[in-house]
Each structure stands twice: as structure tokens, then as C-alpha cells.
Amino acid sequence: MSKRLLSMTLVLMLASTLLSACGGSGSGSKDEKASGGAAETPTTKVEETTNQYGDTGGLKLPLVDKPTTITWMVVSDTPLNDKLVAKEIEKRTGITVDFQNYSSATFQDKLRLVVSSGKLPDIFHGLRPEELKKIGQQKAVVAINDYVDILPNFKKLYVDENPWVASSFGDENNNIYTWPIYNMNRDVNHGMMYRKDIFDKNNIPEWTNTEEFYQALKKLKEIYPDSYPMASKTKENIFSDLSYGWGIGGASYPAYYSESDKTWKFAGVQPEHKEMLDFLKKLYNEGLLDQEFLTDTMESWSAKMTTDKSFVTWDWIGRMDLFYNQVSSKNPEFNLRYGNPVGPTGHVRTLPKIDADFGIAVANNKNKEAALKLLDYLTSPSGSELITLGVEGVNFNFDANGKPVYPELANLPAVEIKALEENYGMWVEGMYLNPDHRSVYYNYTEKEKEAQDKIVSANKFEPLDPVLNLTEEESATISELQTAIIKSMNEFNAKYILNKKYGDKEWNDWLVTAEKMGASKYAEVYNEAQKRFEANNK
Numbered sequence: 419m420s421k422r423l424l425s426m427t428l429v430l431m432l433a434s435t436l437l438s439a440c441g442g443s444g445s446g447s448k449d450e451k452a453s454g455g456a457a458e459t460p461t462t463k464v465e466e467t468t469n470q471y472g473d474t475g476g477l478k479l480p481l482v483d484k485p486t487t488i489t490w491m492v493v494s495d496t497p498l499n500d501k502l503v504a505k506e507i508e509k510r511t512g513i514t515v516d517f518q519n520y521s522s523a524t525f526q527d528k529l530r531l532v533v534s535s536g537k538l539p540d541i542f543h544g545l546r547p548e549e550l551k552k553i554g555q556q557k558a559v560v561a562i563n564d565y566v567d568i569l570p571n572f573k574k575l576y577v578d579e580n581p582w583v584a585s586s587f588g589d590e591n592n593n594i595y596t597w598p599i600y601n602m603n604r605d606v607n608h609g610m611m612y613r614k615d616i617f618d619k620n621n622i623p624e625w626t627n628t629e630e631f632y633q634a635l636k637k638l639k640e641i642y643p644d645s646y647p648m649a650s651k652t653k654e655n656i657f658s659d660l661s662y663g664w665g666i667g668g669a670s671y672p673a674y675y676s677e678s679d680k681t682w683k684f685a686g687v688q689p690e691h692k693e694m695l696d697f698l699k700k701l702y703n704e705g706l707l708d709q710e711f712l713t714d715t716m717e718s719w720s721a722k723m724t725t726d727k728s729f730v731t732w733d734w735i736g737r738m739d740l741f742y743n744q745v746s747s748k749n750p751e752f753n754l755r756y757g758n759p760v761g762p763t764g765h766v767r768t769l770p771k772i773d774a775d776f777g778i779a780v781a782n783n784k785n786k787e788a789a790l791k792l793l794d795y796l797t798s799p800s801g802s803e804l805i806t807l808g809v810e811g812v813n814f815n816f817d818a819n820g821k822p823v824y825p826e827l828a829n830l831p832a833v834e835i836k837a838l839e840e841n842y843g844m845w846v847e848g849m850y851l852n853p854d855h856r857s858v859y860y861n862y863t864e865k866e867k868e869a870q871d872k873i874v875s876a877n878k879f880e881p882l883d884p885v886l887n888l889t890e891e892e893s894a895t896i897s898e899l900q901t902a903i904i905k906s907m908n909e910f911n912a913k914y915i916l917n918k919k920y921g922d923k924e925w926n927d928w929l930v931t932a933e934k935m936g937a938s939k940y941a942e943v944y945n946e947a948q949k950r951f952e953a954n955n956k
Contacts, residue, residue: 471510475798476570480512481791487514488540488785488792491532493847494519494839501843502813506804513792517843538781540789543848545777547587547596548893554595559779560786561593569790571797575600575852580772585954586885587774592954597778597793600852603769604860606873608659610760611738613729615753624757628663628697631730631760635706638729646708648701649728651719653712654908657694659732663761664690668883669770672904673944675883682944684937686907687929694761699915712912720744724752738865756869758878765880766873772885778848797851805850806857813842821861833858886947895943899936906935 468479498504498517508514518539520528529544538558545553553559563584566573576583576598588594617624617634620641625631638647650656661667661674666685668674674685685691701707708714708728722728724745738754745752759766780789795801807822808814814822827833827841835845835858845859853859862870873879888896910928914920 471800472803473799474795474801475574477791477795477798479510479795481795482512482788485512485514486785486788487516488789489516489518491518491520491529491539491542492849493522493525493544495521496840496843498843498846501841502809503804503843503846503849506809507792510804511792511795513788515792538783540781540783540785541778541793542781543776543778545779547774547777548890550595550777550779551589554593554779555589557782559595560782560790561595562597562780562790563588563592563594565787565790568787569794571794571852572597575797576772582885582951582955583772583774585951586887588887590889595779596774596776597780597797597851598772598774599776599778599850600772600797601855602773602850602853603771604870605769606735606756606766606869607769608732608734609766609869609873610730610732610757611754612757613753614755615751616726616729625760626758627764628760628762632697632701632706635701635730636704639704639706642726645727645729646722647706647728648711648730649708649714649719649722650711650731651714651716652732653714654911656698656711656732657908657911660694660761661685661691662765662767662880663759663763664694665761665763665765665880666690666694667767667880670883670886670944672907673941675944675948677881682941682948684932684941686903686911687932687937692925695911695914699920702915703918723754730757735866735869739863755865756872758872763880765878768879768882770882770885776848778851793851796849799854802850802852802854805844806853806859808838808842808844816856820856822856822858835859884948884951886944886951888943888947892943892947896940899940903932903935903937903940906931
């Protein structure tokens with residue numbers, strides 16, 4: 419992406435080092451001498467406070483030695499300062515957080531104004547990586563790696579256990595200005611789904627490979643001639659959605675890392691891409707793929723998938739239960755289930771364990787150490803539980819199966835994370851740094867659990883690409899190339915599938931066009947960044 423220079427006049431305040439919680443003096447107090455016993459020392463008090471709240475990862479509570487107020491700019495429609503989380507943070511850490519909440523619709527505009535003014539809140543998020551590095555180099559936000567000696571949870575996760583983090587997310591000097599999020603993703607969040615009720619009714623087994631998938635669609639077409647068995651709502655994104663099954667998918671698509679020869683390639687010119695197009699072309703020509711697959715809206719796609727017009731699709735796993743709830747009163751037999759991947763690899767996307775896209779940053783001012791320690795606490799198991807589970811015995815309890823139950827929310831049909839945000843200030847965007855997997859977010863329905871088990875048990879995951887750190891010049895090159903070349907690639911993909919006359923000649927013509935547009939140059943940018951990645955992680 420192109421680098422946008424932020425015009426800022428930043429007033430850098432003198433940073434004062436916060437004193438750690440002090441120990442007791444050697445002399446006894448009046449009460450101690452009078453009673454003949456040992457009075458409670460500050461050190462003992464700190465230890466009791468720390469132990470009271472579980473595993474803090476080595477941090478001592480409270481985090482500050484005097485009352486401290488910090489500002490935190492967040493995305494939320496809910497005022498948070500009087501919520502459970504805000505009060506509990508103050509109680510445990512000694513830090514009062516003044517949450518500045520803005521709706522998702524207004525947050526980015528407000529953030530731009532705040533950054534331009536130079537009056538940064540103590541904690542905020544939302545800047546793109548290159549923007550954050552820019553203001554970090556201007557000393558507006560702190561380089562977190564400079565403070566690892568007071569951040570045991572950050573050090574454990576992002577220095578000791580994952581030393582690649584700084585080189586992948588930091589600047590050219592490996593200074594990292596963003597606090598990553600750890601272990602947020604579910605293992606499986608998207609994939610192929612099929613109408614199991616229709617398959618079972620017609621004695622069609624679930625496919626285990628691409629040929630069986632094709633034969634199942636053919637059988638469905640015979641039984642339901644007015645149908646198009648496979649539908650899609652993701653328009654041109656269908657090519658990246660399915661690319662993992664052909665081994666050419668990745669988070670940087672259309673660039674991807676080839677495990678076989680350890681190089682980055684441009685997906686749209688690979689033989690595997692043509693194989694995927696040929697397969698979709700065959701489905702389209704035989705009426706097995708919805709003829710409107712490149713233009714279907716959410717509404718039209720939903721109508722097809724909830725009737726007898728289409729039976730297979732690629733989507734988010736939550737759709738299985740959403741569709742059932744939508745149509746069960748009229749069709750109680752409706753049963754959308756997670757299917758095996760399609761494509762020769764038999765793989766789905768691997769979701770990253772560590773994500774730095776949120777751009778969570780700490781302003782370089784007098785409150786920086788307090789703010790950093792607070793983020794470190796919220797990364798610890800104790801803080802993670804507070805932010806994503808709550809306070810046991812106060813707003814929730816565990817049932818016999820170890821699932822959290824929220825008595826005050828018993829009237830809700832299901833407790834979703836939005837309800838936890840609105841009622842308790844939990845699960846606020848940019849505040850969950852290491853989610854507790856006992857949280858309701860990971861309470862899979864029976865269908866979602868089946869999806870997890872199906873892929874995890876057989877390890878049907880495409881290897882995760884290296885997380886590269888492009889320089890400003892490299893980002894500019896990719897930005898310059900990608901709009902035109904991706905547009906051209908998508909146009910060719912559509913023509914190749916929809917036009918029966920398109921074949922090998924048109925594919926070869928496309929290869930020439932793609933090269934002229936910079937396909938090789940596009941891949942080379944990533945290969946140069948890969949060299950740095952390998953050098954930094956020897």
C-alpha cells in the first residue's frame with residue numbers, strides 16, 4: 419500500500435518511570451510493637467492482591483504505586499466507564515481507565531483527527547501498519563520492545579516463544595509499535611458446506627475428494643434439474659476462497675508461498691490456477707455451478723441455499739445454524755453441514771495464531787509504562803479471563819460442563835459477545851489480547867464443533883505462509899501493481915469460465931498479459947522480503 423505521511427505536531431511529554439510496589443521497612447510499626455506481632459507489609463499486601471486474581475504471568479498487582487488515570491480510545495457503541503470491566507481494572511491494577519468510545523461508523527474519522535492533532539490517547543488502535551511505524555519513528559508511540567523487562571507476558575509470547583514477531587511486525591530496526599493479539603482465531607471459520615438432508619434423502623454420500631464432489635453435483639442435477647447444485651455469494655473472491663484447495667492460497671493472495679520450492683509466486687499465472695478455472699468451467703458448462711455465481715447478492719444466494727435451488731456452497735460456519743433458524747419452522751429437516759474441502763490438496767486455510775492487524779499502540783507520554791503494564795496484564799491469563807469471561811461469582815459462573823453462565827442474561831436466547839460488551843464492557847474491539855477459550859465465543863454449536871473436528875483431526879490445513887514485513891518501497895511497488903493486475907486477473911477468470919470458446923490459447927495469452935503487467939515483479943517483491951525474513955530468523 420502507498421505510504422501516507424501523517425502531518426503531526428506531537429508534544430512529547432517527559433516520561434517518568436513508575437516505581438514498582440515497594441517492600442516493607444525493617445522497623446516495626448506502632449501497631450506491630452504494641453501487639454507484639456508482625457504488621458502486614460506493603461510487599462505482603464502486593465502478593466495477596468496478586469494471588470487473589472489468578473495467573474498474572476509474573477506481574478505484581480497493583481500495577482502502579484499511586485492512583486493513575488489513562489485514556490483509551492476504543493470502538494464501541496456502549497459507554498464503558500461504569501461497566502464491570504472498567505471498575506475491575508481499577509480495583510486490581512490501581513489504574514482508572516477513561517474509555518473514549520466511538521461507533522465503528524465514526525471511529526476512523528475521529529482517529530484521523532486525533533492523530534493529526536498530536537493529542538494521542540494513552541492507548542488506541544486502528545492505524546495501518548505503515549502509519550504506525552511512521553509515527554513510531556517520530557517517537558509519538560512507544561517501541562514496545564524497549565520495555566520487555568517490565569512486560570513478562572509480552573516477553574513470553576512475542577520474544578521468547580515467537581522471536582519472529584519483531585522482524586515480521588516491526589520496522590527496519592525491529593522496533594515493534596503494535597501490541598499483537600494472541601490465539602484469537604478459531605481453527606476453522608469457513609469452508610465448504612452441503613445440504614446433508616438432501617444428500618441423505620437421495621443416498622448421496624459426502625464427497626472425500628474433488629471427483630466425488632463433481633459426481634455428487636451431477637447426481638443432484640439429475641434429481642433436481644431446475645437447480646444449480648453449487649452456489650456462491652462471494653463474487654470474484656470465490657477464486658481466493660477456493661485457492662487453498664489447489665495449493666495457491668495465502669493471506670497475501672494473489673501472492674502465496676510455495677512450500678515445494680520455498681519461493682513466493684503470483685497465483686494467477688500458476689498451472690494450479692488454470693486447473694481450478696478448468697474445474698469451475700466444467701461445473702458452469704454442465705449447469706452444476708450457479709450461472710449467477712459472480713453476481714449473486716446475499717439475498718439471492720440465501721434464497722437459493724434455503725430452498726431446493728442450490729445445495730452446496732462456501733461460507734462462514736455460523737451460517738449453518740443461522741440458515742436453520744431462518745427456515746426451520748417451514749422446513750424442520752433443513753440440515754446444512756460442513757463438508758470436506760474441494761481441490762487436490764484437500765486443505766483449508768490456516769488462520770494465524772498471532773495477529774497484529776489491529777494496530778494497538780501506546781502513546782509516548784508520562785503514562786506509557788502504566789499503559790504498557792495494563793496491556794500486559796490483559797494479555798495474562800488473569801486479564802484474559804476478565805476481558806473475555808468476566809469475574810467468576812460476580813457476573814458469571816461455570817456450569818457442570820465448564821461452560822460460562824451469565825444469570826443476569828438468562829432472558830437472552832443466546833449470550834453473544836455483543837451482549838457481554840453492552841452489559842459488562844467485555845469483548846471490546848482492541849481490548850481482547852489473548853482470549854480465554856472458555857468464553858462463549860468458543861462455545862461451538864454441534865454443527866460448528868463437527869466442522870472443527872473434521873478438519874483438525876485430519877490436519878487438513880494448508881501451511882501458513884511466512885509473515886513478511888515489506889519496506890516502504892516494496893509496499894509502494896505492490897500498491898502500484900496490484901489494483902490493475904488483480905482487476906485484469908479477475909476479468910480473465912470470469913471470461914475463461916463463462917465463455918465456452920476460452921481454452922489453452924486464451925490462457926497462454928493471459929500469461930503474456932500478466933507478465934507485461936508485472937506478475938513476476940509482484941512475486942519478486944515478496945521473495946526479496948523473504949530473504950530478510952530468513953536472515954532475521956536464523
